Structures are given as structure tokens and as C-alpha cells.
Amino acid sequence: MTVDSAYIRPGIAESGASDYVALLKPRVMSLVVFTGLAGLLAAPGALHPVLAGIAVLCIAIGAGASGAINMWYDADIDAVMRRTRARPIPRGRIARGDALGFGVTLAVASVALMGLAVNIPAAAILAVAIAFYVFVYTIWLKRRTPQNIVIGGAAGAFPPLIGWVAVTGGVSVEPLILFAIIFFWTPPHFWALALYRSEEYARAGIPMLPVVAGLEETRRRILLYSAVLPPVTLMPAMLGFAGPVYAVGAVVLGALFLAGAIRVRTARDEVSARRLFGFSIVYLFSIFALLVIDGSTGLPG
Amino acid sequence: MPLSEEHRRRRGRNVLLGAVLVGLVFLFYVLTIVKLKMGV
Numbered sequence: 001m002t003v004d005s006a007y008i009r010p011g012i013a014e015s016g017a018s019d020y021v022a023l024l025k026p027r028v029m030s031l032v033v034f035t036g037l038a039g040l041l042a043a044p045g046a047l048h049p050v051l052a053g054i055a056v057l058c059i060a061i062g063a064g065a066s067g068a069i070n071m072w073y074d075a076d077i078d079a080v081m082r083r084t085r086a087r088p089i090p091r092g093r094i095a096r097g098d099a100l101g102f103g104v105t106l107a108v109a110s111v112a113l114m115g116l117a118v119n120i121p122a123a124a125i126l127a128v129a130i131a132f133y134v135f136v137y138t139i140w141l142k143r144r145t146p147q148n149i150v151i152g153g154a155a156g157a158f159p160p161l162i163g164w165v166a167v168t169g170g171v172s173v174e175p176l177i178l179f180a181i182i183f184f185w186t187p188p189h190f191w192a193l194a195l196y197r198s199e200e201y202a203r204a205g206i207p208m209l210p211v212v213a214g215l216e217e218t219r220r221r222i223l224l225y226s227a228v229l230p231p232v233t234l235m236p237a238m239l240g241f242a243g244p245v246y247a248v249g250a251v252v253l254g255a256l257f258l259a260g261a262i263r264v265r266t267a268r269d270e271v272s273a274r275r276l277f278g279f280s281i282v283y284l285f286s287i288f289a290l291l292v293i294d295g296s297t298g299l300p301g
Numbered sequence: 302m303p304l305s306e307e308h309r310r311r312r313g314r315n316v317l318l319g320a321v322l323v324g325l326v327f328l329f330y331v332l333t334i335v336k337l338k339m340g341v
Contacts, residue, residue, distance in 0.1 A: 014306070014307040014310045014311060015310065015314065016309075016310035016313045016314055017310075017313040017314045017316070017317035018313070020314070020317070048335055048339065050331055050332065050335045051332075051335065054328070054332065116332075117332050
């Protein structure tokens with residue numbers, strides 16, 4: 001044993017900076033940051049660029065903190081699933097307690113910084129989003145009900161609301177619609193993934209819809225949510241805080257999403273589910289990009 | 302002498318932590334200037 005390795009706890013390899021970055025779930029963070037930024041840019045009024053940057057940073061850190069705490073709690077099931085077993089804790093690179101400490105520290109720091117630099121309502125909603133993801137989704141729902149990602153999915157819908165409130169200082173109907181778009185997008189997105197990962201979820205004991213209700217029922221519900229989603233995405237245009245470019249784009253994207261869901265229902269194969277999952281990510285990026293591009297039309301101020 | 306894998310990882314972690322701390326100092330400095338200019 002070298003002197004250096006004497007400082008390492010048994011069973012835990014020396015962790016590097018990249019392991020801590022991996023705890024923050026950077027790929028998930030990118031979508032969170034983008035939707036948060038979109039909410040910030042679409043909101044009426046202006047925020048000083050430095051404060052806007054800090055607001056986005058806080059949203060990113062808060063999302064990363066949630067991911068780290070999630071990995072602390074789910075380390076046992078992460079080790080079972082192929083998709084997650086290369087994460088730092090199952091690989092033995094970071095101790096569970098260290099991940100928890102890292103996540104809690106970042107969560108507190110992100111909320112405090114948001115409150116100090118931007119405003120208290122945005123900080124409060126960020127705190128609620130982190131708490132919702134950790135306590136409601138991760139700890140309460142994920143292992144108990146196939147509705148886990150329906151209700152728990154609300155946690156991922158908070159970023160555009162936080163971005164909007166960072167600018168305006170208050171909640172109004174517009175950011176709630178942005179919240180609703182991600183809320184209704186989440187179930188078909190995750191169920192498409194679960195369709196071709198159902199065996200892994202079953203092995204890990206997670207009651208995802210395909211595991212509990214079967215593949216056919218999952219395909220039916222994907223189609224149902226995919227039919228509800230396009231009308232919800234049209235609401236920004238109907239309420240006048242997005243223009244015609246957004247409206248046309250939302251209709252086209254919604255039709256493509258619905259066509260993908262119909263394909264999943266009729267083809268009953270893995271390829272169509274994989275395609276819908278991949279497209280759903282492009283879809284959400286595109287919807288929010290359109291909102292930023294054409295979102296100022298009709299805005300007061 | 303080449304660094305061991307453990308040394309390399311520890312140095313990477315320390316560099317990241319140092320960068321975060323310097324970043325925070327800079328962030329609060331800029332934030333203070335902005336808030337002063339805004340009269341908050």
C-alpha cells in the first residue's frame with residue numbers, strides 16, 4: 001500500500017474531477033439549462049446580463065445537485081441497470097456519502113446564490129424544484145408507482161418557470177404554460193425509453209409502466225399524451241406571447257411527434273420506440289428555441 | 302518522475318476545486334459591482 005492509497009477508504013478508488021462532473025448528470029443538465037434560458041429570454045422585461053448568467057448558472061447547479069442526490073439514493077438500482085452502472089458510485093469511484101454531501105452543498109449554494117443575486121421567488125421555486133425531484137420523485141414515487149414519471153416529471157418542468165420568474169419576479173399564466181409543455185412531454189419521452197429498457201427496469205424493481213401494465217398499454221398512453229401535447233404547445237401562440245413562426249413550428253413538430261407515437265403503437269417494435277425517444281429530445285429543444293426566436297411577439301414591455 | 306494515477310486524479314480534483322473557488326470570488330466581485338450600479 002502506498003502512502004497515498006492509505007487515505008482512500010476501502011473499496012473506493014481515488015476519484016477524479018470527471019467523476020464529480022458525472023455526478024451532475026451533464027446531459028440532463030443541458031436540456032434543463034436550455035429550457036431555463038428559454039424561459040428567461042421569453043419573459044417580458046430585461047434582466048442585467050450578469051444576473052441572467054447567474055440565474056442560468058443557479059438553475060444548472062440546482063439540476064446538477066438534484067442529479068447527485070438522486071445518484072446517492074439510487075446507487076443500488078443504478079448498479080443493476082446497464083444504462084446507469086457506469087455511474088461514479090456503482091463503479092466505486094465516489095462514496096455514497098460523498099455524493100450526498102456534494103449534492104446537498106451544491107443545492108444549498110444554488111438556492112442561496114439565486115436569492116442573493118436574482119430574487120427570492122426564483123430562489124424559492126428552485127428550492128421547490130430540487131426538493132420535488134429528490135423527495136417526491138426519487139425517494140417517494142420512483143420505486144412505488146408507474147405514475148412515477150407522470151407526477152415526478154413536474155420536477156423537470158420547473159426550469160423555464162424559474163427562468164421567467166428570475167426576470168419578472170412573479171408567477172403568471174405564461175410560465176405555467178411553459179411548465180405544462182414539459183409536464184405533458186415527459187411521460188411519452190420516458191415511456192418511449194422504458195419500452196426498450198423494460199427488462200432492465202424490471203430487474204431493478206422499478207415499476208415503470210411497461211413493467212407493470214405491459215408494452216401495449218404503455219404504447220396506448222404514449223399516444224394519448226402525444227395527442228394532448230400539441231394543443232398545449234399551441235397555447236403560447238393562442239395567448240399572444242408567441243408569434244406565427246412559433247405556431248407553425250409547433251404544429252409541424254407536434255404532427256411529427258404524434259406520427260412517431262402512432263408508429264410506436266402500430267409497429268410495436270424497438271426501433272420506433274428508440275426513434276420517438278430521440279425525436280422527443282429534439283422536439284423539446286426545438287419548441288423552446290422557437291419560443292425564444294418568436295417569443296417576443298405580442299409581449300408587453 | 303511520472304505521477305501515479307492517484308496523484309493525477311487528486312491533482313485534477315484540486316485544480317477543479319481551486320478553479321471553482323476562484324470563480325466564486327470573481328462571481329461575487331462582479332455581482333457586487335452590478336448591484337452597486339443598480340443601486341440595490
